[in-house]
Amino acid sequence: MADHILTPSSAFMDWHPPATPKLAASARETLTMASFAAARGKEQALREAISAAYGAVLPKSAGRVEAGGIAFVWAGPDQWLAITEHEGARDLEAELKEKLTGIASVVDQSDSRVVVRISGSRARSVLAKGVPIDLHPRAFAPGSVAITHASHVGIILWQVDDAPTYEAAMFRSYADSFAHWLFEAAAEYVSAQP
């Protein structure tokens, strides 16, 4: 049998992101991600284990916390997504599995999702064209999370900072459709701006 070498490739076929001071987008494709869900009756034990290992308090409802370089994103009732840069050979699935043995089920998500970062003073207006939730700072701020969709593509959306910077995690196979929509939504803020 011939040898097959699988080389990682981008989830985007057509990637020409906006890059202006008011609006910029970038793709984060070198992440290690794992989802974890508490075993029945083990919610408290899970919180304690995460707090002991990373000093993080897991958000009870839609929210995101950062600790020790890892972002913990609420991903549904009693479920979270842990995300960090894939530096060195860091593997969050292996790491969490070891720390959460018997109290949570852990599944690797590194190759399942892509994270797109959108930032700048126009970011909110662009997202508002496709996301059916209120992004006004009163309703959505750094630390907020929403599981929703953008132009029919399911996303987990969170706000990183007040720039504002947002990140949207989506399944890889939808990434190109998302980008297609994003670039079209961004066009009016990118072209022919003085």
Place this chain on the structure above:
Amino acid sequence: MRIACPHCGERSLDEFLYSGDATVKRPDFAGTTAMDDFVTYTFERTNPPGPHRELWYHAAGCHAWLVVTRNVSTHAVASVELARDVALAAKSATKDSAS
């Protein structure tokens, strides 16, 4: 019409899937009248013009199953509960009445 998911907050209708009447109860398949009961359960609906209890699924959100009480003549939503809580409450209620 918007639905306030207990987990996610008030969301647009296009995030949800309608999954039908929540008032019908799956009958006992071993009962002596099981055949008739299943026909009633599967096919017959009260279909009232006012308040209605129904199942909705937060498909493009947190994936929770919800029991929504809604006036189907005005589309006004009266309450949204987690289907899990409703089922657990029903279970403990039957336990209580049995003991």
Place this chain on the structure above:
Amino acid sequence: MMKGQTGATGRPHMTSTHYSIFSVLREALRGHTGWGPAWRNAEPKPDYDVVIIGGGGHGLSTAYYLAKNYGPLRIAVLEKGWIGGGNVGRNTTIVRSNYLLPGNIPFYELSMKLWEGLEQDLNYNAMVSQRGVLNLYHSDAQRDAFARRGNAMRLHGVDAVLLDQAAVRKMVPFLDFDNGRFPIHGGLLQPRGGTVRHDAVAWGYARGADRLGVDIIQNCEVKGFIRDGGRVTGVETSRGLIGAKKIAMAVAGSSSRVAAMAGLRLPIESHVLQAFVTEGLKPFIDGVVTFGAGHFYISQSDKGGLVFGGDLDGYNSYAQRGNMPVVEDVCEGGMALMPRIGRVRLLRHWGGIMDMSMDGSPIIDKTPVDGLYLNSGWCYGGFKATPASGYCFAHLIARDAPHPVAAAYRLDRFATGHAIDEKGMGPQPNLH
């Protein structure tokens, strides 16, 4: 014209002008001052042989065929609002008989044949326009399914033509044939399908029934049934008690509500369907076109407006209006099929309440209550059925036996395993 007509003699009698080239000429010469109302606004009488509840297309056509084919009978149609205010005046006017299943094809083909002779029969211009109904296919699998449906139609003597892409391009060159996601490979055409002016159907049948002595009573809501033992003997209405030997329900989206008054629970859910009309344009779509990769169908009315619609909203509703996500979904379907529609302005949109059955097919049957007959489950396709529905329901009421062509539309078919599920969706009314 309104005076002196009792309508209860059971004998056919004339109450309105016969429409012809001569009556039009005569009226043209006297400034159109001589036209009378097309039907009498009748007052309720104490009792009738048959009371029909619901003055929509189906109630009126039932009254017409009952009087015409089985008279003399004393018949009343009780309508809670006004004639044409229900779904018969809210639909997108498409008529066709391109069904697949044995229980359906002969029935809808009978309806098509009745449409073809309707205007002469009623002496009324219902604008029957057999301009063709074209269902597009977008994949090999869909073509095969359409070929199968076309074959089933032809085996039943219904016209069907399977078209390839080139043939469709010739008919409707402006569609987005090479759409990346939903390329158009061809279509199944029923040339005899088309559109009929919806409210003219209500008016035509109302006039036809009235001329045969039927009392059409508007603003008369049925609020309960009068029972004598197991049998219904009359109705309580907002205009008093009305006795009847037989009572027939043809209330479409209100079926469950009215049946509940007789203690019945039906295999029906009420759902809202929306429709849309744009500003008037010069003629450019000859027939009816349906998108096969999403929920969108379109035709152009004689006034030039584009008439289009899509899917049900998907949840139980008795509000005659829908919600925005479906508006968006329908418009997206339109844009995928024919991007030029994006330049057109929408004039109006509205909703109607559909009597969605558990298998997507109708019910024309007796009920377990003696003397009470049911016509329901028309889903979003009952306009095309209007003539055959009335024709077969009249037969059932008069003879106490189903018309052979509608024999499959039994109320007990769910219990006996004889559901007629064209779409193969199972008992999920919002998916039919």
